[in-house]
Amino acid sequence: MTDIECWLTDMDGVLVHENHPIPGASDLLQHWQETERPYLVLTNNSIFTARDLSARLAGSGIVVPEDHIWTSALATAAFLKQQMPGGRAFVVGEAGILTALHEAGFVMTESNPDFVVVGETRNYSFEAITKAIRLINRGARFISTNPDATGPSAEGPLPATGAINALITKATGREPYVVGKPNPMMFRSAMNRIGAHSENTAMIGDRMDTDIIAGMEAGLRTYLVMTGISDREEIEKYPFRPDVILDSVADLLPDR
Known part of the structure; x- marks a missing residue:
């Protein structure tokens, strides 16, 4: 992970699950903030504004400034x-x-x-x-x-x-x-927003059919977590693979 400078991450199933914070998610976001790593939280949800979603995440104990949220x-x-x-x-x-x-x-x-x-x-x-x-x-x-x-x-x-x-x-x-996931355009527009490049950017998601395939097609390193809808059996249904499979985002914390 040492060559990854920027991070994109899905929201539901990665940071929160049914409005409950996923253990380690808040710590990882804080780590990115403290180390000044550019990141965006991506979601296909188009009902709410970024400000609304920031407030909803805060209610779940996850602090994400609205300018770090990129919606479809x-x-x-x-x-x-x-x-x-x-x-x-x-x-x-x-x-x-x-x-x-x-x-x-x-x-x-x-x-x-x-x-x-x-x-x-x-x-x-x-x-x-x-x-x-x-x-x-x-x-x-x-x-x-x-x-x-x-x-x-x-x-x-x-x-x-x-x-x-x-x-x-x-x-x-x-x-x-x-426009939204799995269209890699959503990832490219997100990278443009934070000045990221595909060669040093990673995508964290919980879905093979949106997060992983779009990240792969956008040229990003892909991380699949098991805290959402995917499991090992689900992965075998697809002809492609994520670069890394993790139990949760907690595995990305530097002391793990």
Whole structure:
């Protein structure tokens, strides 16, 4: 690990699990802060702003300044600003993606938008989805913050962004361009934010199908932890491997 200067890490399953801190996560973040290692916490969650997520993590005992959080909403806004500065968008989503697009200089509109952007929300409406379908059919570009088909809840899985993407695709025949993980673009935009380079940056995640494959395709060193959804049996399902497999982020502490 001596050649790793910058770190990217997933949030759920790596730092916290069901709002409970994973042992060692807080100490590792503090170590990075004290040694001035550039790092970002990445998440496909586009509901909340970075400030919201920083506050939620603090409630779990994990201190992460908002400028050290990079969401799929922020990555999507950065991508669209590059594509069409000052563009217009119709958004199906909540504060995370709406705030990110506003701060990127976009106008939110239902009238001839350049993009239809679908993000995560707990309040999907038939009316909003219908508008999205009609606008895409009229020529708006179809963009999505992330491909996750389901999200977690105390009662069980919830339909998430990927499920709504599929519904709109079925109705329009148009596939979205998805910016969040496993698109390595999200990792590249994160590295640009902290001035990192792939040859000296590592990604820590708990999912083979998002964190590890995206990190691998972005040219990063990849670390898979066993505190999320993956286990040894899960790893064998894929034709690729992480560089390192750890029980948890606690194994990255310097005294381990």
